[in-house]
Amino acid sequence: MNVLIIGNGLAGTLAAKSLRELDPDLGIEVLGEERHPYYPRPNLIEYVAGRLPLEKIFAFPEEWAARQGITLRLGEKVARILPAEKKVETAAGAVLSYDALLIATGARAALPPVPGVDKKGVFVLRTLDDAHDLIAYLEGHRRVAVLGGGLLGLEIARAIRGRGADVEVIEFFDRLLPRQLDPAAAAILRAQFEKTGISVRLRATTKEILGDSGGVRGLRFESGETLGTEAVVIAAGIKPEIGLAADAGLQIGRGVLVDDRMKTSGPGIFAAGDAAEHRGRIYGIIPAAFEQARVAAANMLGQDKPYGGTVPFNTLKVAGLYLTSAGEIDAEGPGFESLVHSDPAAGLYKKIVLQDGRLAGAIWMGTKKGAAEISRLVALKRDVGTIKQALLEDDFDFTEIP
Amino acid sequence: MDKYECTACGYVYDPAVGDPDNGIAPGTSFEALPDTWVCPQCGVPKDLFVKVG
Numbered sequence: 001m002n003v004l005i006i007g008n009g010l011a012g013t014l015a016a017k018s019l020r021e022l023d024p025d026l027g028i029e030v031l032g033e034e035r036h037p038y039y040p041r042p043n044l045i046e047y048v049a050g051r052l053p054l055e056k057i058f059a060f061p062e063e064w065a066a067r068q069g070i071t072l073r074l075g076e077k078v079a080r081i082l083p084a085e086k087k088v089e090t091a092a093g094a095v096l097s098y099d100a101l102l103i104a105t106g107a108r109a110a111l112p113p114v115p116g117v118d119k120k121g122v123f124v125l126r127t128l129d130d131a132h133d134l135i136a137y138l139e140g141h142r143r144v145a146v147l148g149g150g151l152l153g154l155e156i157a158r159a160i161r162g163r164g165a166d167v168e169v170i171e172f173f174d175r176l177l178p179r180q181l182d183p184a185a186a187a188i189l190r191a192q193f194e195k196t197g198i199s200v201r202l203r204a205t206t207k208e209i210l211g212d213s214g215g216v217r218g219l220r221f222e223s224g225e226t227l228g229t230e231a232v233v234i235a236a237g238i239k240p241e242i243g244l245a246a247d248a249g250l251q252i253g254r255g256v257l258v259d260d261r262m263k264t265s266g267p268g269i270f271a272a273g274d275a276a277e278h279r280g281r282i283y284g285i286i287p288a289a290f291e292q293a294r295v296a297a298a299n300m301l302g303q304d305k306p307y308g309g310t311v312p313f314n315t316l317k318v319a320g321l322y323l324t325s326a327g328e329i330d331a332e333g334p335g336f337e338s339l340v341h342s343d344p345a346a347g348l349y350k351k352i353v354l355q356d357g358r359l360a361g362a363i364w365m366g367t368k369k370g371a372a373e374i375s376r377l378v379a380l381k382r383d384v385g386t387i388k389q390a391l392l393e394d395d396f397d398f399t400e401i402p
Numbered sequence: 403m404d405k406y407e408c409t410a411c412g413y414v415y416d417p418a419v420g421d422p423d424n425g426i427a428p429g430t431s432f433e434a435l436p437d438t439w440v441c442p443q444c445g446v447p448k449d450l451f452v453k454v455g
């Protein structure tokens with residue numbers, strides 16, 4: 001049996017690893033458009049910040065794939081899937097057959113439809129090549145605007161600030177990390193961020209990226225205001241790579257549609273990771289790509305392994321603050337109840353959201369004590385009706401909860 | 403021995419469990435993991451882990 005995997009990001013690589021663990025004799029071939037072997041994308045942040053040397057970016061030693069009996073074809077882009085013939089065709093014209101196919105093409109950075117996005121000095125940070133380009137440009141350009149105050153935008157801003165550049169984060173929402181934080185927590189985070197010398201501009205819609213043949217010169221906002229800047233990094237979400245699936249006639253939504261076995265509508269064709277849409281959801285996070293890849297691998301080999309979704313979980317450390325955000329963090333309405341414990345001066349904010357007495361979500365900012373435990377309880381949707389107040393206390397002993 | 407969490411993906415290294423899939427025996431402390439060890443879930447290096455007690 002021969003398995004083909006399109007994409008050598010996390011989902012493709014971890015699926016190959018799982019497949020090998022499950023079947024020592026399977027033919028496994030991975031086609032990756034990027035020239036580089038697998039690297040975790042979070043490492044790009046550390047690399048841009050100058051905290052991680054290039055040689056530590058890659059997850060596995062160079063000979064890993066060969067040792068695993070995995071054929072890795074780097075720099076090879078798949079141009080077409082031919083589902084009826086169970087073949088794929090590469091951009092270079094090679095035709096390869098498969099018994100089972102995994103679409104692990106991931107996503108690219110979404111670009112907002114703003115005039116000027118194609119100017120010199122406008123960047124995204126998705127691949128190692130993007131990182132190299134950005135770092136090179138920062139050598140001569142010290143004023144940077146980051147479009148997007150989400151998780152990735154803030155991480156990028158912090159990394160660039162770490163290189164000594166002047167950074168301003170532009171967010172069109174009324175707060176930072178709108179997906180992870182409620183307004184009160186976001187205000188605390190903003191203050192902490194500004195302490196590190198990063199400016200934050202909220203409720204700002206970018207109308208145009210200004211510049212000339214020399215490159216970016218500034219931004220013009222809907223309000224009419226302008227901001228002078230020499231470089232722009234866009235962190236405005238992702239766009240799943242679904243072109244191959246669409247051309248092959250597979251069912252697509254925003255992503256490639258998969259069922260609970262990570263199977264697409266095409267025979268023997270599976271999908272996992274940022275490219276896959278499961279029950280209406282595209283996660284865009286590592287834990288989901290990891291679980292999906294493992295489930296897809298098992299089902300590709302004829303096992304019956306279901307995927308029930310991944311509870312979004314995010315831990316980061318920005319401006320010296322630990323932040324954990326899990327599940328529903330700003331839900332209102334019948335059945336929902338929120339409890340908060342906060343100390344803005346210390347950068348501390350803890351909140352739990354209950355749905356009919358069960359934990360539906362939590363924000364844990366400014367402390368990591370209890371953060372892992374609270375997100376586990378959220379994942380389990382634990383009934384905490386009787387201890388809800390105590391949970392927020394700094395000295396709460398989570399080991400009391402079985 | 404302390405547990406450590408991957409800041410990129412949330413994987414928790416538990417010394418009691420180790421990482422047998424990747425040749426790390428149960429009972430190996432985080433500090434004793436080789437420098438080449440990476441997160442078994444996403445592949446980031448040890449530097450990106452924080453202690454969770």
Ligand SMILES: Cc1cc2nc3c(=O)[nH]c(=O)nc-3n(C[C@H](O)[C@H](O)[C@H](O)COP(=O)(O)OP(=O)(O)OC[C@H]3O[C@@H](n4cnc5c(N)ncnc54)[C@H](O)[C@@H]3O)c2cc1C
Pocket residue numbers: 006007008009010011012031032033034040041042043044045076077078079104105106107108125126127152241244272273274275284285286287289409410411
């Ligand atoms: C800078 C950065 C930091 C991040 N930090 C975190 C974090 O801390 N925590 C977290 O959970 N998530 C994080 N993410 C998101 C995480 O990286 C993604 O969820 C993950 O990479 C998804 O893996 P994937 O394999 O599905 O897709 P990708 O990583 O996008 O990999 C897909 C691969 O497929 C290749 N490909 C596409 N089309 C073709 C084709 N036609 N032929 C051949 N190859 C093709 C692409 O070149 C790419 O290499 C971060 C992302 C970025 C960019």
Ligand SMILES: [Zn+2]
Pocket residue numbers: 408409410411412413441442443444445446
């Ligand atoms: Zn990890």
